Amino acid sequence: MKQRKSSLKELGANGEEAVSQYLQQKGMRVIDRNWRIKGGEIDLVCDDHGAIVFVEVKTRTSNMYGNPFDAITPDKAFRLQRLALAWMAMNHRWGQEYRIDAAGVWMDGFGACEIEHRKAVL
Amino acid sequence: MALSRIRTLTLVGLEGHVVDIEVDIAEGLPSYTLLGLPDTALTESRDRVRSALVNSGYTWPNRRVIVSLSPAWLPKKGSNFDLPIAIALLVATGEVSQEQCGDIIFLGELGLDGSLRFVRGVLPTLLSATKQGFEKSVIPSANRGEGNLVRTMQSVSASSLSSVVAFLTHGEHGDKESQQTSSTEEFSRESHLDLLDVVGQKSARYASEISAIGAHHILFVGPPGTGKTMLAERIPTILPPLSHERALEVSAIHSVAGILGERGALSTLPPFISPHHTTTAPAMVGGGSHMVRPGAVSLAHEGILFVDEAPECASGVLDSLRQPLESGLVTISRASGTVIYPANFLLVLAANPCPCGKYTGRGRGCKCSSVQIRRYLQKLSGPLLDRIDIRTFVEAPTRAEMASDIFGESSAVVRARVIAARDSSRERYQGCSWSLNSRIPPRELRGRFTAEKSAMAFLHMELDSERLSARGFHKVLRLAWSVADQNGHTVPTKEDTEIAYLLREGMDILQ
Numbered sequence: 001m002k003q004r005k006s007s008l009k010e011l012g013a014n015g016e017e018a019v020s021q022y023l024q025q026k027g028m029r030v031i032d033r034n035w036r037i038k039g040g041e042i043d044l045v046c047d048d049h050g051a052i053v054f055v056e057v058k059t060r061t062s063n064m065y066g067n068p069f070d071a072i073t074p075d076k077a078f079r080l081q082r083l084a085l086a087w088m089a090m091n092h093r094w095g096q097e098y099r100i101d102a103a104g105v106w107m108d109g110f111g112a113c114e115i116e117h118r119k120a121v122l
Numbered sequence: 123m124a125l126s127r128i129r130t131l132t133l134v135g136l137e138g139h140v141v142d143i144e145v146d147i148a149e150g151l152p153s154y155t156l157l158g159l160p161d162t163a164l165t166e167s168r169d170r171v172r173s174a175l176v177n178s179g180y181t182w183p184n185r186r187v188i189v190s191l192s193p194a195w196l197p198k199k200g201s202n203f204d205l206p207i208a209i210a211l212l213v214a215t216g217e218v219s220q221e222q223c224g225d226i227i228f229l230g231e232l233g234l235d236g237s238l239r240f241v242r243g244v245l246p247t248l249l250s251a252t253k254q255g256f257e258k259s260v261i262p263s264a265n266r267g268e269g270n271l272v273r274t275m276q277s278v279s280a281s282s283l284s285s286v287v288a289f290l291t292h293g294e295h296g297d298k299e300s301q302q303t304s305s306t307e308e309f310s311r312e313s314h315l316d317l318l319d320v321v322g323q324k325s326a327r328y329a330s331e332i333s334a335i336g337a338h339h340i341l342f343v344g345p346p347g348t349g350k351t352m353l354a355e356r357i358p359t360i361l362p363p364l365s366h367e368r369a370l371e372v373s374a375i376h377s378v379a380g381i382l383g384e385r386g387a388l389s390t391l392p393p394f395i396s397p398h399h400t401t402t403a404p405a406m407v408g409g410g411s412h413m414v415r416p417g418a419v420s421l422a423h424e425g426i427l428f429v430d431e432a433p434e435c436a437s438g439v440l441d442s443l444r445q446p447l448e449s450g451l452v453t454i455s456r457a458s459g460t461v462i463y464p465a466n467f468l469l470v471l472a473a474n475p476c477p478c479g480k481y482t483g484r485g486r487g488c489k490c491s492s493v494q495i496r497r498y499l500q501k502l503s504g505p506l507l508d509r510i511d512i513r514t515f516v517e518a519p520t521r522a523e524m525a526s527d528i529f530g531e532s533s534a535v536v537r538a539r540v541i542a543a544r545d546s547s548r549e550r551y552q553g554c555s556w557s558l559n560s561r562i563p564p565r566e567l568r569g570r571f572t573a574e575k576s577a578m579a580f581l582h583m584e585l586d587s588e589r590l591s592a593r594g595f596h597k598v599l600r601l602a603w604s605v606a607d608q609n610g611h612t613v614p615t616k617e618d619t620e621i622a623y624l625l626r627e628g629m630d631i632l633q
Contacts, residue, residue: 067152067184069151069152069184070152070184072151077151102151118149118150118151119149120149120150121149121150121151122151
């Protein structure tokens with residue numbers, strides 16, 4: 001059980017790493033990772049030519065339990081919105097343009113990796 | 123293509139309104155938004171459509187799906203939007219092209235397995251669609267019978283979502299037997315009732331015949347078990363058969379109520395509707411909060427509305443019939459809108475003469491007090507009773523009649539006479555706004571359509587002696603025309619008028 005849990009954590013970390021590399025290739029700069037407060041966690045915070053981008057990363061090995069984007073429920077989306085505002089307040093970025101993106105990652109455990117990046121999902 | 127548009131119709135009363143279903147699949151998180159005042163059944167369509175698509179082998183777009191039903195102000199109800207929404211989604215995801223769906227009306231409810239299910243009101247929907255210039259439709263195969271009735275519409279019936287898609291993309295027919303009309307099935311359900319079954323009852327039979335000729339509302343009063351219900355049930359069999367147009371109109375109403383199956387879709391037999399005497403006013407005239415359903419008066423359109431034990435009805439229920447009796451329409455207003463249904467029926471009431479039911483001519487064995495007897499029929503309100511042209515006693519058949527093996531006339535014989543009489547009256551009223559004797563306007567009764575001089579003198583005498591009201595005067599004259607038509611007279615004679623007078627005013631128990 002313990003091993004399973006840690007492997008899930010690993011999967012998530014791998015996905016986030018893959019996404020951050022992917023976004024940097026696209027010209028975005030990662031300014032914060034796994035920013036965590038009491039209300040939750042933001043996976044990635046990037047700078048896309050002046051706009052702050054908060055990225056929620058969802059990693060799956062298959063679509064058996066639904067598409068990664070399905071996992072971002074309305075409740076989760078509301079939390080993301082609040083976390084984003086909290087991050088901006090605490091990092092003195094009030095008033096700056098921002099958006100929230102989602103990234104779905106499919107990893108099969110043998111090194112193959114597929115990323116879908118959807119901009120401004122909220 | 124991420125945008126699509128499919129058309130369907132939604133019913134308000136019997137009137138179909140075109141609804142455009144637009145689907146937009148946008149970037150973003152998976153979500154499904156349904157716009158345009160959907161009701162609960164329609165909101166639930168989301169899960170039905172999703173399962174139907176996936177189980178038919180199509181992919182559900184994991185994106186932001188927006189379904190808009192326009193015009194946005196019109197409240198939409200029911201499950202018949204499932205199929206058009208599914209097709210619109212398939213067009214938006216590129217499974218089907220927009221051109222292949224051009225100007226086709228889609229109707230149908232989807233099962234989770236992708237099967238296409240029966241929906242209500244297909245007939246009036248298709249009839250309105252043809253009026254608005256549509257020529258093609260796709261309907262569930264369970265509604266095929268209704269689709270075949272609308273000859274100007276090319277209706278394709280399908281049993282599943284995938285067979286609809288096969289039809290759209292390859293033009294091939296999902297269901298092999300679908301276009302073959304089994305037209306006999308539509309006509310077959312004729313009545314097995316016949317006037318032959320009624321023993322005796324000469325005067326009540328005669329009253330029924332006159333009632334059928336001029337569409338005069340009628341009240342039967344008689345002890346229990348003498349044949350009031352039997353007679354009433356057989357009045358449809360002596361009425362002229364419905365024309366194709368009228369039969370469609372009647373079937374359309376029954377289709378909206380979802381009870382078309384009980385009646386052949388093109389049955390020419392006038393409907394016979396007999397609500398129980400505990401029925402409520404909304405059930406009688408129509409109602410319901412989301413979908414305003416036709417009531418008993420509309421189901422009896424072009425046929426018979428029979429209320430047995432009429433004095434037992436809750437007060438107000440019978441009186442709610444007064445407005446439709448007058449106008450031949452019911453207008454029902456609810457929060458969701460105002461709906462008009464036709465309600466042109468022949469009212470047949472049956473009543474016992476007193477609470478115990480035994481107060482007949484001889485009055486033998488009646489236990490009721492004179493006050494009880496007087497009060498009992500007074501439960502039928504004056505204004506309603508005034509609209510009943512014929513009041514007749516149904517006496518218990520005598521021993522001789524019961525033993526006799528000579529039967530009365532059959533329905534076919536009486537119907538032939540009724541049709542002949544109606545033909546002559548229709549000829550007489552050519553160019554007029556009415557065609558039935560019971561609908562002659564009062565002005566015309568005193569002008570173009572008076573009875574013979576001696577007959578008028580008789581009526582004026584009765585009027586003078588205050589045995590006849592002004593309204594009664596007109597009613598008797600209208601009846602006299604029906605009696606004259608039955609006797610083959612071109613103008614009501616004194617004798618015809620006297621018979622008419624007796625039919626209306628002859629029952630002293632009502633005075």
